[in-house]
Structures are given as structure tokens and as C-alpha cells.
Amino acid sequence: MSTSAAVEDLLRRLAPQVLASLVRRYRQFDAAEDAVQEALLAAAVQWPEAGIPDNPRGWLITVAVRRLTDEVRSEQSRRRREATVAALAPADEFVVTSPDEQQATHRDDTLLLLFLCCHPALTPASQVALTLRAVGGLTTAQIASAFLVPEATMAQRITRAKQQIKAAGGAFDRPPDLEWPSRVQAVLHVLYLIFNEGYTASSGPDLQRSDLTREAIRLTRAVHTLLPQDGEVAGLLALMLLTDARRPARTRPDGSLVPLAEQDRSKWSQEPIREGIALVTRALEHTAVGPYQLQAAIAAVHAEAVRAEDTDWPQILALYRLLERVSPNPMVTLNHAVAVAMVRGPEEGLELLAGLDADHRVAGHHRLDAVRAHLLEMTGDRVAARVSYQRAARRTTSLPEQRYLESRAAALGE
Amino acid sequence: MKYVLLIYNNPATYASWSDEERQAIFSDVDVIMTELTESGELVGGEALADASNAKTVRVRSGVPAVTDGPFAEAKEQLAGYLIVDCETTDRAVEIATRWPDARYFAMEVRPLMDTAGVEM
Numbered sequence: 001m002s003t004s005a006a007v008e009d010l011l012r013r014l015a016p017q018v019l020a021s022l023v024r025r026y027r028q029f030d031a032a033e034d035a036v037q038e039a040l041l042a043a044a045v046q047w048p049e050a051g052i053p054d055n056p057r058g059w060l061i062t063v064a065v066r067r068l069t070d071e072v073r074s075e076q077s078r079r080r081r082e083a084t085v086a087a088l089a090p091a092d093e094f095v096v097t098s099p100d101e102q103q104a105t106h107r108d109d110t111l112l113l114l115f116l117c118c119h120p121a122l123t124p125a126s127q128v129a130l131t132l133r134a135v136g137g138l139t140t141a142q143i144a145s146a147f148l149v150p151e152a153t154m155a156q157r158i159t160r161a162k163q164q165i166k167a168a169g170g171a172f173d174r175p176p177d178l179e180w181p182s183r184v185q186a187v188l189h190v191l192y193l194i195f196n197e198g199y200t201a202s203s204g205p206d207l208q209r210s211d212l213t214r215e216a217i218r219l220t221r222a223v224h225t226l227l228p229q230d231g232e233v234a235g236l237l238a239l240m241l242l243t244d245a246r247r248p249a250r251t252r253p254d255g256s257l258v259p260l261a262e263q264d265r266s267k268w269s270q271e272p273i274r275e276g277i278a279l280v281t282r283a284l285e286h287t288a289v290g291p292y293q294l295q296a297a298i299a300a301v302h303a304e305a306v307r308a309e310d311t312d313w314p315q316i317l318a319l320y321r322l323l324e325r326v327s328p329n330p331m332v333t334l335n336h337a338v339a340v341a342m343v344r345g346p347e348e349g350l351e352l353l354a355g356l357d358a359d360h361r362v363a364g365h366h367r368l369d370a371v372r373a374h375l376l377e378m379t380g381d382r383v384a385a386r387v388s389y390q391r392a393a394r395r396t397t398s399l400p401e402q403r404y405l406e407s408r409a410a411a412l413g414e
Numbered sequence: 415m416k417y418v419l420l421i422y423n424n425p426a427t428y429a430s431w432s433d434e435e436r437q438a439i440f441s442d443v444d445v446i447m448t449e450l451t452e453s454g455e456l457v458g459g460e461a462l463a464d465a466s467n468a469k470t471v472r473v474r475s476g477v478p479a480v481t482d483g484p485f486a487e488a489k490e491q492l493a494g495y496l497i498v499d500c501e502t503t504d505r506a507v508e509i510a511t512r513w514p515d516a517r518y519f520a521m522e523v524r525p526l527m528d529t530a531g532v533e534m
Contacts, residue, residue: 371534
């Protein structure tokens with residue numbers, strides 16, 4: 001690892017701890033977040049040259065507090081309320097706690113920060129942006145580049161998110177027990193969105209975007225360490241690892257997509273598969289079942305098949321049936337229909353799809369046409385399959401998916 | 415999801431309006447632009463020069479032919495576009511609904527293609 005990469009790695013790990021220390025003390029999340037970003041930038045410039053200080057966390061806190069105090073002082077002098085500045089604690093108060101105490105505080109702090117960034121008052125796009133910056137320690141420029149928007153747009157989204165947290169009275173406190181599960185759920189959803197954004201990006205020009213996958217796994221792993229008994233956290237981490245293991249096989253060098261059944265499975269990464277299977281197995285044995293665990297279990301069954309034709313479809317079908325009971329939604333039904341087709345024949349799968357035509361959440365969605373096309377192809381009805389592939393190709397807003405669907409349609413026209 | 419909002423209008427109708435009428439439209443536009451900037455939804459946008467400045471380029475059998483004027487002869491011309499990054503299609507449509515040209519001419523809301531995709 002080069003010095004600057006080592007510095008970046010360290011900064012990203014320290015970012016939530018430093019921010020939490022400031023928020024805990026001054027309770028001004030928005031101003032503290034800006035101050036920490038400035039401290040991180042200063043460190044990223046100075047440390048690779050001058051070397052990493054003996055107490056990097058203390059260094060960052062000192063610099064961030066100085067920025068925050070300057071900020072508060074200028075703000076307050078403007079309002080002629082300078083007196084309160086004196087009430088701010090000196091920076092060295094932070095570095096005198098015992099190491100054990102620090103460890104425990106950091107654990108809780110990261111979680112509380114995640115709860116705040118994934119506050120229900122924010123839109124998903126804002127939750128994602130703020131989580132990446134405040135907890136992930138990414139710069140606004142990095143996040144903007146990953147989401148292919150101008151930096152000013154992303155900066156505005158982050159500013160707005162912080163204002164909304166403030167307006168909603170979001171505090172850096174442990175939420176009431178009753179709210180706890182829904183807050184964890186919100187955090188997992190945001191991590192899942194970040195992962196998906198990175199995973200679906202093609203390789204090559206979108207490299208920056210695919211870094212989001214690694215970031216999502218890193219953050220989910222941190223949450224899993226904080227909440228080892230939560231089966232859904234383990235399930236989400238397993239799902240990410242098992243899905244990401246397929247990355248080397250999912251696209252061709254030209255960026256075109258390779259469907260699961262045609263992937264070269266020798267290219268799948270074995271280490272994350274082993275870890276993912278172990279995680280989901282333990283979660284299913286010891287905790288209440290949930291949608292992330294079930295999706296991870298399905299991914300694990302795929303991962304265990306050496307060849308596509310070895311896939312244990314009856315087990316996948318059973319898992320989809322459970323998933324549909326635990327978390328019913330039309331996208332699950334679509335995948336369920338594929339499993340039904342693989343076990344009981346395409347006609348039964350098509351029957352299940354027919355029910356979705358009346359569901360406004362999925363009718364007109366290209367995935368419905370694509371699955372129908374696939375099942376029609378299985379029945380041998382090439383003409384109808386081709387029409388469905390063509391319709392799916394027109395409806396998708398993804399270039400690589402469109403290319404794939406068009407090539408399937410063309411192959412049936414031969 | 416990113417959407418482009420295509421702004422169509424009729425330059426002749428525009429030209430027939432008074433300064434006050436035009437000013438009212440500009441201030442409507444300002445309000446929306448401020449809102450989209452503050453919400454972090456605005457990705458970009460430009461106004462196009464009048465269609466009389468357009469050149470249409472065709473290459474047939476390897477031979478380029480360049481003619482003056484827009485590709486499609488119509489009263490309503492593409493006058494500009496906005497790119498917004500919205501949570502839902504409904505939100506993109508809502509923005510288009512409030513854009514003044516929608517009251518007199520039309521706005522077209524189209525999703526942008528993404529280079530990301532899911533294998534099936």
C-alpha cells in the first residue's frame with residue numbers, strides 16, 4: 001500500500017469517530033460535519049508529506065475543533081453572542097479517556113451516526129450521499145463522480161440533508177427501543193442502495209462508481225461487527241459478498257452482460273463465497289428469518305452449483321416461496337416465476353406472471369417482459385418470445401441490458 | 415434516475431408577447447431553477463439558439479449534405495433542456511408541469527439511459 005493509500009485508509013476509518021466526538025460534544029451535526037471534512041482534507045494533504053502523527057485521531061479532532069470553533073465564533077459574533085464561545089470545551093478534553101472507554105464509545109458512535117445519516121426525514125438519495133460522506137469519509141467530489149452528477153449538485157444534496165435532519169430534530173442519541181428495528185432497517189436499505197449502485201455499474205469507464213461496492217461492503221461489515229446478533233445485518237453482508245463474487249464473470253471485456261446461466265463459474269471469487277455462505281448459514285440457524293438472509297441463501301445456492309445445470313432449483317423455489325411470504329413484492333414474484341419454471345415447467349411460471357399484468361408497480365416494467373420472454377423461449381414459442389424481448393429492450397433504461405435483450409431477440413429471428 | 419426535460423415552444427408566439435408577459439415567464443423559471451438547485455436535483459441544462467441557426471447534416475452513400483434549418487419542420491421547436499436527477503418519474507413530471515412552456519406549448523419528460531445494468 002502506498003503512503004497516500006495508507007493515509008486514505010486510515011482517514012476513512014477515523015472519520016466517523018472524529019465526527020462523533022465533535023457531535024457528542026457540540027451537538028451541531030451540520031457544522032461538525034463540515035469541520036471534520038476540512039480536517040480530513042488537511043490531513044490528506046499534509047500526512048503523506050510530513051508523515052502520520054503519533055496520535056492521528058487526536059490531530060484530526062484538534063484541527064476539526066479549531067475549525068468548528070472558528071465557525072461558531074464568526075457565526076456568533078455576527079449575532080453578538082460571543083459569550084457562549086467560552087463554554088466550548090478545550091480540544092484536549094477528548095484525548096484523555098481510557099482506550100477501553102474509547103473503543104466502546106466508537107462502536108456506539110458509528111451506529112448513531114448511521115442512524116442520523118439514514119434519518120427517515122431524508123430522501124433515499126440524500127441518505128446515501130450523507131452516509132458516504134459522514135460515515136464513509138468520502139469527499140463530495142468522489143461521491144459526485146460515483147453518481148455521475150456535478151459536484152455542486154452533490155454538495156447541495158448534502159447541505160440540504162443536514163438541514164432536514166436539523167429541522168426534523170434529529171439528535172445524536174440512542175433511538176427509543178421501539179424505533180430501533182426500523183432505524184436499523186433504514187440503514188441496511190441505504191447500504192443496499194450503495195452496493196447496488198456500484199455493482200450494476202459496468203467495468204471500465206465506471207470504475208469510480210464500482211468502488212461503491214467495496215465501500216458498501218466495508219460499512220456493512222462495520223455494522224455487522226457492531227450488531228453481531230442481528231441476522232439481517234449478517235444476511236445483507238452475505239448477500240453483498242455472494243453477489244460481488246460474480247463480478248469477474250458478469251461482464252465481457254467489451255462491457256456486455258453475461259446472464260447467470262452462461263457465466264464462467266471458475267471466475268467467481270471463492271473467498272467471498274466461503275465467507276458469505278458461512279455468514280448466512282449461521283444467521284439462518286440462530287436468528288429470526290428475514291428478507292436479506294433469504295436473498296443471501298438463494299445467492300448461496302447459486303454459488304454452490306459448479307455448473308448452471310447443477311443448480312438446486314427446488315431449494316431455490318422453496319426459498320422464494322418463503323421470501324414471498326416474508327416480503328411480498330412484484331420483483332420477488334418475478335424471480336419466483338423463474339424458479340417455478342425451472343422446477344415445474346415454463347407454463348406454470350407464465351401463469352404466475354399473468355397475475356402481475358394487473359399490478360401497477362410492475363406492469364410495463366422491462367423486467368416483466370424480459371422474464372416472460374425467457375419463459376416463452378423455454379416453451380419453444382420463438383415468435384412470442386422475440387416480441388417480448390423486443391418490448392423489454394424498448395422499455396429498459398439501461399444500455400447494457402438493452403444490448404443484451406436486443407441480441408436475444410435477434411437470435412430468435414434467425 | 416436522471417431525466418431530461420425537453421422544452422418545446424413556438425418562437426413566433428414567444429415574439430408576440432409583451433415584455434411583462436415574458437418577464438413573468440422568466441421569473442417562474444427562476445423559482446423552479448432555485449428550487450431544483452437547492453434540492454440537489456439539478457444536473458444541468460441549456461437553452462438552444464433559435465432553430466433558424468440550426469444546420470441539419472445528412473450523410474448518404476458516404477456523401478455529406480448540410481442544409482440550413484432544423485431536422486423536423488414544425489411550428490414548435492426544441493428550445494432547450496434540463497437534466498434532473500429525481501426520486502420518481504412523478505416528480506420529474508411535476509417539475510415539467512410547472513415549467514411555463516408547458517402552459518403554452520409542451521414539455522417532454524424522457525429518462526436518460528444508464529450505463530449500469532443487471533445481468534439476467
